[in-house]
Amino acid sequence: MNWTVDQLQAFVTAAHLGSFSSAARQLNKAQSRVSSAIANLEIDLGIELFDRTPRYPVLTELGAQMLPEAEFVLAQCQRFDSRAQFAAKHDVISLRITMDEALPIETTSTIFTLFGQKFPHVNLVITSGSRDDVANAVAKKRADIGLMLSSTVLPMDVEFESLGYFKKILIFGMSHPLAKFETVSRTQLQGHRQLVLCNRSGEGREDAFSPNHWYIDSYYVICDLAVQNQGWAMVPEHIADSNWFAKHIHVRSCDQMFSGTMLEVGVVKRNGHSMGHIEKWFIEQLKDLIAK
């Protein structure tokens, strides 16, 4: 393997333009260079790429078969190079994002699309998990930034920055005793079981309002149980509205009932981890989207 990328370049452009001379002009090289570059490539590969008997060189059968291969290799080389140039400028080549599975996918997926357009050379690693997983992944350096709903307990070495709020709403199943009332009072709620979010470890609970309550570590499980009339709950609006649950639960406004009806959402990052402008861009986009 003695050929160079330049030789591949000469081969590919000559094949496209159909002439060594024009290839030389396009590549800003002397014509003799393109000629000898291709000749040397042919020697090295052991393949005659062009038939030179006609006026303009024409690809041989094997040459035509090797052309797409060469184009592919060349493209990979260029991708490698531009990625390196990018990394040299921005000091980053991949960004690992982890997010709470309770976040609305519509929101985040549009961000990733934007991200891919704006930073085509950056690898994204997207993981998701429960709220604990998110904070831990950031703390343990398995992720660069995390996206999660606010939690009262956080690992020591990460910090939380608020981005905005999601509205929480009151839900219960179709056959739940409260379903027959148009409005419900605080007292009525206290008479039934509340489904409250907690961490995976069972700690870091939200405040339970009803003395009768279950602690559950996932909003999705909570909604599932609500569908089966096992209790009422306060959950983020987008989860109750999702296709899985929307038709099987009752929704009641409860603005006047609780103060903490808003759920804080924010990013977690390692303490002292200074963010590059890619990370900043990402967080700005998130703020915009959540504000809507």
Next chain:
Amino acid sequence: MNWTVDQLQAFVTAAHLGSFSSAARQLNKAQSRVSSAIANLEIDLGIELFDRTPRYPVLTELGAQMLPEAEFVLAQCQRFDSRAQFAAKHDVISLRITMDEALPIETTSTIFTLFGQKFPHVNLVITSGSRDDVANAVAKKRADIGLMLSSTVLPMDVEFESLGYFKKILIFGMSHPLAKFETVSRTQLQGHRQLVLCNRSGEGREDAFSPNHWYIDSYYVICDLAVQNQGWAMVPEHIADSNWFAKHIHVRSCDQMFSGTMLEVGVVKRNGHSMGHIEKWFIEQLKDLIAK
């Protein structure tokens, strides 16, 4: 983009071995070459790949992120090269095979598996179609060799070479009038509709035995119609035995009844197209498999 494949090679092996010197030994180069190769690569990419302050150089964060990229590019270069070496030797880099859809898939798929093991550098293009499609694809240079059941009419510029024979058997539907007989005579058959294969254009028919007959261009359609008791037919054994039809049709031996109970199978290739030894290998394998 000014770096060379050699520099990538030096980077990758040095990263793996953890030392420039050992990389130089493995690559049969002077140590100074590896050192300067990597230094030049770093300059060209604008990235510091190794941290040289410790005893042994250790990858920087960016260097670690670029390593798999470099490995990938290198692997593509080597693949390109070995494929070229192969093509130089065998004059082929891809083989386009087209086959009659009536051929037993079990047979051919094992051949393709073998082929992939024996010639990992050859691209396979596999298409299938009716018997006309096969011959035409070869004639029109859309395929290199075709695999089909014998046909009385072939395009001018292709030739047929016999590989072996498939047994044909007599079939009819479960409720067909002939189903109640253990054996059937030629006269009985002539009293019922025969389903006969023809070309897509309606020409190139097999000989119809019964004066009452339909011409159909696919054995699968023929079997379908037989299942629905629309007539009797002579079809290749493997088609009648296939999962689709086996339980819905009656099979009768008919060796003593017809002389042409064998169906010739063979390859078609362009006139004068001299086969490389890859094509020969392929055809040999086919002969072996069909003989079984």
Next chain:
DNA sequence: TGTTACTATCCGAATTTCGGATAGATGAAG
């Protein structure tokens, strides 16, 4: 037949590549 545009080849200057030698540095061993 002359003109134009193409390719292969030759050539000398300029550049790069190559391995060896050297010097400084580091970690292990005594």
Next chain:
DNA sequence: CTTCATCTATCCGAAATTCGGATAGTAACA
């Protein structure tokens, strides 16, 4: 603490290669 082995960066001169220009031969075209 000293010695030693081994590492890396750098320098060096010879050798090889690369580079663009010049030239010659050739095919298409008017």
